[in-house]
Amino acid sequence: MKKADVVVIGGSAGGIPAAIGCRRRYPEKSVILIRKEEQVLIPCGIPYIFGTLGSPERNLIPDTVLENNGIELIKGKAEEIDRDRKAVSIIGGDTVSYDKLILATGSLPLILPIPGIDKENVFAIEKDVKYLKNMLDVINKAKDIVVIGGGFIGAEFADECKKNRDNNVTIVEMLPHCLQLAFDDELCIEAEKVLTERGIKILSNKTVEAILGDKQVSKVRLSSGQELKADVVIVGVGAIPNTELAEKAGLRIGTSTKAILVDRYQRTTEDPNIFACGDCVAKVSFFSGKPTRIMLASIATGEARIAAANLFETRYLGLGGVGVFSTKLGDLSLGAAGLIERQAREDGYNIIVGESTAVNRHPGGMPGAVSTKVKLMFSKDNGVMVGGEASGGVCVGELANVISACVQHRMTAYEVSLFQMGTHPALTTSPMLYQIVNAAEIAVGKL
Amino acid sequence: MKKADVVVIGGSAGGIPAAIGCRRRYPEKSVILIRKEEQVLIPCGIPYIFGTLGSPERNLIPDTVLENNGIELIKGKAEEIDRDRKAVSIIGGDTVSYDKLILATGSLPLILPIPGIDKENVFAIEKDVKYLKNMLDVINKAKDIVVIGGGFIGAEFADECKKNRDNNVTIVEMLPHCLQLAFDDELCIEAEKVLTERGIKILSNKTVEAILGDKQVSKVRLSSGQELKADVVIVGVGAIPNTELAEKAGLRIGTSTKAILVDRYQRTTEDPNIFACGDCVAKVSFFSGKPTRIMLASIATGEARIAAANLFETRYLGLGGVGVFSTKLGDLSLGAAGLIERQAREDGYNIIVGESTAVNRHPGGMPGAVSTKVKLMFSKDNGVMVGGEASGGVCVGELANVISACVQHRMTAYEVSLFQMGTHPALTTSPMLYQIVNAAEIAVGKL
Structure with missing residues (x-):
């Protein structure tokens, strides 16, 4: 012992x-x-x-x-x-x-209770090296790949499976949009546009009824009756x-x-x-x-x-999950912290939205310049910021963290509009256009 | 009228x-x-x-x-x-x-009261298109460029003047290090290393005594007696x-x-x-x-x-300048928010420092991965964060803004170590190694 x-x-x-x-x-x-x-x-x-x-x-x-x-x-x-x-x-x-x-x-990984889910070349996302190695071999040889689930894992898998390969990748998502649990519709649509431009087919509002084939998967049948050819099925429907x-x-x-x-x-x-x-x-x-x-x-x-x-002495108190996400699909980065607009409204908030779009360098001719959008949500009643979303270049990952810091401190639109940010031509948006501050200032005007 | x-x-x-x-x-x-x-x-x-x-x-x-x-x-x-x-x-x-x-x-621009400062091809940083156009023409033809002042403007000018040109660029800085008013010594040394590797010569602890030449500048004489050849002098000593x-x-x-x-x-x-x-x-x-x-x-x-x-009704109250900077020299980005360690000590703070270094992607093989360092300063007496610095990839610009958000809200080391950040393989450091949180946790251990 x-x-x-x-x-x-x-x-x-x-x-x-x-x-x-x-x-x-x-x-x-x-x-x-x-x-x-x-x-x-x-x-x-x-x-x-x-x-x-x-x-x-x-x-x-x-x-x-x-x-x-x-x-x-x-x-x-x-x-x-x-x-x-x-x-x-x-x-x-x-x-x-x-x-x-x-x-x-x-x-x-959540296993869908559908017929044929146990066929060969139907993969869940197991955190196991051997399993993933085999999965990689199969994907490398596959012509038709069906990804069930268009959340983060599904969308990222689809994007990656398409890289350097001549294949057909299809996402089947039961909700109206990919990434819908993480982002408001406009960002989901932006993400779907990128995936579609990368050659990925998205079938939304669709559920899978059965996985067909002999030993190995050969097709996926949707509830609509539509059948999709499939050498590989990747199930990314949650955990x-x-x-x-x-x-x-x-x-x-x-x-x-x-x-x-x-x-x-x-x-x-x-x-x-x-x-x-x-x-x-x-x-x-x-x-x-x-x-x-x-x-x-x-x-x-x-x-x-x-x-x-807290093991031997109570020192720390959890605050509950804010929910801070980011992802990158093609060249588009997306991030969110706190409540998105849809969630905030579902929770009963009277929401004021401030939005601001600008290029993430200044001037726009600086290398790496990409249009970057920020949307912030504030409670109309007390002005407190409850969440935000961003899309654009890779620094959206840290931009989501700036938003998270403001949300965790329950900063008001007034305070966020006074946020002192650092800016630099080669690194960020210009100080005049800095999206978080501008979006907050626009929200202040609506409060 | x-x-x-x-x-x-x-x-x-x-x-x-x-x-x-x-x-x-x-x-x-x-x-x-x-x-x-x-x-x-x-x-x-x-x-x-x-x-x-x-x-x-x-x-x-x-x-x-x-x-x-x-x-x-x-x-x-x-x-x-x-x-x-x-x-x-x-x-x-x-x-x-x-x-x-x-x-x-x-x-x-601050004009140095030194003999010869009015000679031709001695430039201050005038915000005027015509002036800068002429300056660009002269720099394009110059062989020997002397930059007086190694602050942000001087360092950035030196870095840019070296791009795509076969010339000699020398920075003369009166302090022991370039960027010394903005960053602690270790970051200044990192920046100087990058500039030196780019072929820029740095003369620190040196002051300029005179600018020599006939109508046009031909040399810069330092107080030490050393003379530097110069077709162009750029004066970036402040405003x-x-x-x-x-x-x-x-x-x-x-x-x-x-x-x-x-x-x-x-x-x-x-x-x-x-x-x-x-x-x-x-x-x-x-x-x-x-x-x-x-x-x-x-x-x-x-x-x-x-x-x-506040024009017609008092609505907003300024909080005083936090001081949030960032810059990029070569491929190195540097940022700071609030007090650096040297300033904090000069202000009499009893400072606890937390430092953390990790690659800004996960795993380290993801594209764009660069080692990124964060240093945070906290008051030992109340645990409040008074400033931070970062160096690494381009997202250091927004990382400085995450630090700024924490500083402006006077978050304690305890609170920063509980900061809920979003992370993503293609965009940020891994959640286990996220530098701001780790540096804060290390600081908590020292409080």
């Missing part, structure tokens, strides 16, 4: 920062991390294996991050948690006892929290989220010695406090930092 | 947003903008005329921004303000009466507020700043009907409230928005 002050189960975006956070906050404590994977993939990098990167090996998190932080790694699948004895048993291996335990067991271990240990699971329930300290509601973070954990919205189903590596790392800090 | 509700004097980074802001806030008011230039240059873009852009015409602000906002333009030099009659006379032209006046007369008109009108000028004194509403201390913004105006620090000499187009636009909003 092994022993550590802290045991972390899970070795990805939740587990690694949880283990490192613990070593940072409580350097005198020993930490063991148990994970089932031989090698760990960067979760958000998985679509890029299929185009930009070219192999799963180019998308790994090196184990040195654990070694460098004095964290012991055990490769093996945790079988059971004995809460009375405070010990984790590993399949075919040792038992490890803990003082504090952090669960970071992540999520599993479900991996709570098997937690459930077996008698920890509570949320009814709507199907995820492990924790308090704002990331402590499980039943066991003060067990914390949890990442995709396996139920989240609440920064805005309403209601359960929310956002699963993001960035949120996982934030929860991991909180869990780690 | 012409007449407008609002008259703005100055047509650049202060005047334009002041005029537009007025039209936005008080759409029923008429606005006349008086400016002396035939065409207006983007001030920060001027160095790029000499390399990246290739001509002053590619760095203009089109007059359509005025037309589109219903602003009347008068080209002419304002001669005098008659405060009793509330009218501005224009040299060789009309008199324009106002209800409210905004002064945005900008700055003039002084252009307050001639204000002084003639009896408005008060600050003793240390030599700039027009205004209150936090951007209203001149003597005349409630006259506002002022931009380089011609005295500023105070966001931190200490003490006078500060930062001159930035971004600050000018912020002051302009405040001035415009």
